[in-house]
Amino acid sequence: MRMIAVFTLAVAPIALGGCLATTAVGIVTAPVKIASQTADWATTSQDEADRKAGRKARKAEAREDRERRAAERRCRHDRDACDDGYRSGAY
Structure with a gap:
């Protein structure tokens, strides 16, 4: 039993050292990743x-296609609503 305790105490710093190093790297690189x-x-x-x-x-x-189709429908039903292709600057 005593051997297990000694072995555990001897191995603990090595095992935890990796965790601490990983945490330290994460803390140091966090500001760069955030930026x-x-x-x-x-x-x-x-x-x-x-x-x-x-x-x-x-x-x-x-939108232009919908407007063109609507103008064609109006033109089919009412020849006065037909547009000959020319539009003045005033709307």
Whole structure:
């Protein structure tokens, strides 16, 4: 029994040393990781900007398509509502 206690006391610092070293590394690198993540959240990458621009273009195209189809329906029912393709600057 005494041998087990001596062995445990001899091995404990070695086993706990790894845990303490890992904890120390985690504490030291935490500010760098936090700053890096904050910078990532605060900035927009080129990929994100491209996706946003593409989404905006698709929405505009869909809106124009809906407006064109609505104008065609109006034109089918009422020839006076037809647009000959020219629009003045005043709306």
